[in-house]
Structure formats: C-alpha cells, structure tokens
Amino acid sequence: MQNIKKKLVIVLLQWILLLFFLPGFLMATEFRVGTWKTAQTIQPFFYSRFLSPAIKSEVYSFTNPSDQKVALLAGSLDMCGTTIAHAIHSASRGQPVVLVAALCNKCSALVVRKGGEINTVKDLKAKRIGYVPGTMHEILLRDTLTRQGLSPGKDVRLTRVDFFDMGTALARGGIDAFLSGEPFPTIAVHQGYGRILSYPYYGESIGTINAGMLVKRKTIRENPALVYQLVVAHVRSTKYLMAHTDVWLKKAAEFGTPLPILKKAAGNMELAWDIDASFIQKTRALGERMQALRVIEKQPDYDKLFDLTFVKRIKKK
Numbered sequence: 001m002q003n004i005k006k007k008l009v010i011v012l013l014q015w016i017l018l019l020f021f022l023p024g025f026l027m028a029t030e031f032r033v034g035t036w037k038t039a040q041t042i043q044p045f046f047y048s049r050f051l052s053p054a055i056k057s058e059v060y061s062f063t064n065p066s067d068q069k070v071a072l073l074a075g076s077l078d079m080c081g082t083t084i085a086h087a088i089h090s091a092s093r094g095q096p097v098v099l100v101a102a103l104c105n106k107c108s109a110l111v112v113r114k115g116g117e118i119n120t121v122k123d124l125k126a127k128r129i130g131y132v133p134g135t136m137h138e139i140l141l142r143d144t145l146t147r148q149g150l151s152p153g154k155d156v157r158l159t160r161v162d163f164f165d166m167g168t169a170l171a172r173g174g175i176d177a178f179l180s181g182e183p184f185p186t187i188a189v190h191q192g193y194g195r196i197l198s199y200p201y202y203g204e205s206i207g208t209i210n211a212g213m214l215v216k217r218k219t220i221r222e223n224p225a226l227v228y229q230l231v232v233a234h235v236r237s238t239k240y241l242m243a244h245t246d247v248w249l250k251k252a253a254e255f256g257t258p259l260p261i262l263k264k265a266a267g268n269m270e271l272a273w274d275i276d277a278s279f280i281q282k283t284r285a286l287g288e289r290m291q292a293l294r295v296i297e298k299q300p301d302y303d304k305l306f307d308l309t310f311v312k313r314i315k316k317k
Contacts, residue, residue: 034080091300
C-alpha cells in the first residue's frame with residue numbers, strides 16, 4: 001500500500017512538472033519572425049529548412065523596420081529584422097531591444113537622372129532629393145551631403161517620397177535624385193532614366209553595415225534556447241543562400257522584382273549574419289553620425305544593444 005502511494009505521488013509530481021513546463025515548451029516550438037519581402041532581407045523565409053520538423057516558423061512581412069519593432073515589443077514576434085540605424089534610435093530611447101545577428105550589408109545607392117547636369121555630389125546643391133525619413137538611407141544621404149560640404153537642411157531640398165514612388169518621381173522630373181535601397185537604384189538604371197552617382201559606403205567610418213536581427217532583452221533572459229535556435233537557422237539560411245545565388249534570387253523574384261534586375265543588383269547586395277568587433281565599431285560610428293545630425297539626442301548603451309553570445313557559440317562549432 002505504501003509503495004502504491006509513493007508511485008501515485010511520483011506520477012502526480014510528473015504531471016505537475018509537465019503542466020508547468022508545457023506552455024514554455026509549446027512557445028519554444030513555434031517561432032514568429034518579421035522581415036521585409038526583399039532580396040536582401042530574405043533569410044527568414046528559409047528558416048524552416050534548417051529547423052527541426054517539430055518546430056514551426058511563421059514569417060510575417062512588413063514594409064518598414066518601425067512596424068516590426070513595435071510588433072516585437074508587443075510580443076507578436078519573437079525576432080525581427082531592423083536597420084542598424086533604427087536599432088540605434090530605439091536603444092537610445094531606452095527600449096529593451098538587442099541585436100543578435102547581422103541581416104544584410106550594402107544595398108544602397110544615390111541615383112540621379114541619366115543625361116542630367118549632376119556629375120558629383122556637390123552638384124546636388126539646390127536640387128530636390130527624394131528620401132524616406134527615419135531610415136538608414138536618410139542617414140547615409142545626410143552623411144554623404146555633409147561630407148561634401150552641403151547642409152542637408154539649407155543647401156538641398158529634401159523631399160519626402162515613398163520608396164516605390166522614387167523612380168517615377170525621378171523619371172518625371174519631380175525630384176533630381178534619390179538615395180534608396182535595392183532594387184530601386186538598379187531599376188532606375190535598367191529602365192533608362194537613372195544613373196548611379198555614388199554608393200554611400202565609407203570604410204573608415206560606417207562602412208557597408210545595413211540591417212540586423214532584433215530580439216527583446218526579456219526573450220534572451222527567459223528563453224535563450226529559442227533565440228539560439230533562431231540564430232542558428234538564420235546563419236544556416238544565410239550561408240546556404242550565399243552559396244546558392246540562383247535559389248536566392250529566384251525566391252526573391254517571387255516578391256515582385258524581375259529576375260534580370262535582381263541579377264544586376266546582386267553585386268550591391270550582401271546577405272550577412274556575423275557580428276564582430278569591426279561591425280560594432282561601425283555601428284558606434286553610425287551612432288555618432290546620427291547624433292551629430294541630430295537624429296538622436298544621445299548615444300545608446302552599445303554593450304546592451306549587442307549580444308554576441310549566439311554568433312560566438314555558432315562560430316565555435
């Protein structure tokens with residue numbers, strides 16, 4: 001009789017433990033990831049290939065990093081893409097966001113009308129330049145102008161134009177230039193109305209960093225295994241797509257950009273996952289430029305903004 005009671009107690013304890021840990025287990029087997037439907041932010045669409053069959057990965061597409069971040073903080077996403085500029089901006093305001101992997105590098109270009117009178121950045125004085133406020137491209141544009149002695153607020157006419165409308169505005173003369181991400185610069189060249197004036201990459205400062213993968217600090221603290229599995233899937237997806245360019249671009253073409261244009265743009269797009277000391281140094285340089293341009297009021301705590309635990313663990317394997 002005593003043995004039966006002991007067995008019943010053990011079974012009861014096992015059920016209690018199961019019920020206690022079951023919610024966390026279920027959460028850990030269904031991931032929700034946000035990204036853009038662009039060639040340079042495509043990796044999350046391949047995560048399912050590199051996760052256990054028991055793990056589900058739901059991908060949600062957004063049109064800007066701000067909406068993704070809001071969904072992340074609200075608990076609707078476990079991880080999302082973001083521009084490094086937006087991550088800096090969010091962290092500078094005390095939001096509990098952490099970068100755990102890179103997403104892409106490069107991807108930007110300053111475009112002017114083909115056959116026009118603009119041959120150097122200095123020729124943009126008094127010209128109308130299309131841009132989207134609050135984006136990485138805005139920071140690159142402002143940085144490019146100031147490097148050439150032009151005041152973004154006084155010497156040029158910054159004109160707010162949606163990314164999808166920049167090409168039309170340039171072709172019809174509504175603007176004289178725009179700084180945007182791929183594939184829009186390549187489309188402008190391909191369709192004959194645009195010309196690449198410059199690629200806004202400055203190796204001694206910001207370099208080619210562009211976007212990364214963001215999680216909440218609370219998620220790392222409470223469920224590091226979930227974050228690790230997502231970063232592993234991200235790394236494997238990135239390496240796979242870099243090694244299989246045809247698969248990468250064919251999938252990206254499903255988002256609406258013709259494959260021939262993506263092939264031309266590929267040289268200005270770089271998928272990424274690694275975050276090293278150089279990446280962090282460039283992020284700090286970007287933050288300094290953002291503060292100098294009064295985009296942010298103060299620098300974030302970069303030690304809190306980055307968590308290299310996961311990429312370092314993967315590198316050791």
